[in-house]
Amino acid sequence: MRNVAYLVGIVVATGVAAHFAFQLERAGQPMFLLCIAAPTVVIAALGAVRAHLDGTLFGSRNSFDEGGGTGWLSVRSGDFSRGFGAAAVLFGAAWAFTKVVAPSGSDRESWLARLYLQLGDPGMLRKNVAFVVLAIIVMAVAEELVWRGLVTTLLAEVIGSRRAWVWAAVLYALAHAPTIWALRDPVAGPNPVLVAAALAAGLLWGFMARRFERLLPSIFAHVLFDWTVLMMFRLWGPSI
Numbered sequence: 001m002r003n004v005a006y007l008v009g010i011v012v013a014t015g016v017a018a019h020f021a022f023q024l025e026r027a028g029q030p031m032f033l034l035c036i037a038a039p040t041v042v043i044a045a046l047g048a049v050r051a052h053l054d055g056t057l058f059g060s061r062n063s064f065d066e067g068g069g070t071g072w073l074s075v076r077s078g079d080f081s082r083g084f085g086a087a088a089v090l091f092g093a094a095w096a097f098t099k100v101v102a103p104s105g106s107d108r109e110s111w112l113a114r115l116y117l118q119l120g121d122p123g124m125l126r127k128n129v130a131f132v133v134l135a136i137i138v139m140a141v142a143e144e145l146v147w148r149g150l151v152t153t154l155l156a157e158v159i160g161s162r163r164a165w166v167w168a169a170v171l172y173a174l175a176h177a178p179t180i181w182a183l184r185d186p187v188a189g190p191n192p193v194l195v196a197a198a199l200a201a202g203l204l205w206g207f208m209a210r211r212f213e214r215l216l217p218s219i220f221a222h223v224l225f226d227w228t229v230l231m232m233f234r235l236w237g238p239s240i
Contacts, residue, residue: 003154003155003157003158004158006154007151007154007155007171010043010146010150010151010171010175011171011174011175013039013043014039014040014043014146014175014176015174015175015176015177015178016039016178017035017036017038017039017040018036018175018176018178018179018182019178019179019182020035021033021035021036021118022036022118022178022179022182022183022194023182024117024118026118027117027118027120028117028118028119028120028121028124032118032120033135036139037135037138037139037142040139040142040143040146041138041142043142043146043150044141044142044143044145044146044149044150046150047145047146047149047150048145048149050150051071051072051145051149051150051153055071056071056072056153057071057072057073058071058072058073058074070213070214071214072145072149072214072215073214073215073216074214074216075216076212076214076216079212079214079216079217079220080220082208082212082217082220082221083216083217083218083219083220083221083222083223083224084220084221084224086204086205086208086217086218086221086225087220087221087222087224087225087228089204090200090201090204090221090225091225091228091229091233093200094197094200094229094235095235097196097200098112098235098236102193107185107187107188108188109188109236110185110187110188111183111185111188111191111192111193112193112235112236112237113236113237114183114184114185114191115183115191115193115194115236116234116235116236116237118183119230122234122237125230125231126231129231132230132231133227136223136226136227136230137223139226140219140222140223140226141219143222144205144209144215144218144219144222145215147168147169147171147172147202147205147206148165148168148205148206148208148209148215148218149209149215151168151171151172152164152165152168152206152209152210155167155168155171161210165203165206165207165209165210166203166206168202168206169198169199169202169203169205169206170199170202172198172199172201172202173195173196173198173199173202175198176194176195176198177195179191179194179195180192180194180195201222201225204218204221205218205221205222206218208221
């Protein structure tokens with residue numbers, strides 16, 4: 001029951017933060033980043049301490065599989081290449097999603113417009129590129145520690161490691177559910193884009209964590225994907 005309470009707390013804390021962060025009045029504002037980042041970073045820090053005490057952060061005992069022999073943040077050759085490949089696959093899926101679900105000229109295109117409005121003006125992001133890189137790295141590491149690390153471990157202790165990564169992705173998407181209404185459009189209606197992205201990305205990154213028995217490949221994939229859709233090849237609006 002303790003693990004279930006922890007999981008509920010993580011989902012609720014993340015969901016409440018998402019609700020406040022994605023309100024229109026915080027679009028492109030520093031408070032947006034603070035609201036979305038603060039609880040995740042705090043929970044990630046607690047998860048890292050727990051993993052360190054358990055010997056799974058850098059140590060020899062792995063929490064992703066009963067017979068593992070590495071830690072969450074252990075390094076192996078090829079981790080960056082795996083992350084790059086996964087980011088490319090995810091970007092391709094995101095591009096296809098936008099073309100099918102929210103094509104240019106349709107009412108649903110406003111779903112993407114609303115999301116990018118929240119993330120900030122491209123010109124301002126370009127002027128503060130060092131801060132943007134730092135923010136992307138911190139958030140990617142924190143989210144991977146929370147959802148592919150702590151949450152997956154808590155679930156594995158309840159339902160076993162074979163299914164834990166899948167349910168972790170479901171909870172990751174559920175935690176973003178408040179954005180369906182926070183990012184809604186008057187014409188297109190409730191906005192499911194961020195929830196769908198969280199589910200798809202959560203499944204991919206969770207599979208990577210299980211397959212490679214550590215978090216660095218998924219961290220690299222997370223950072224590269226976020227950088228691509230925010231700073232290089234935007235799915236909507238002006239490129240940077």
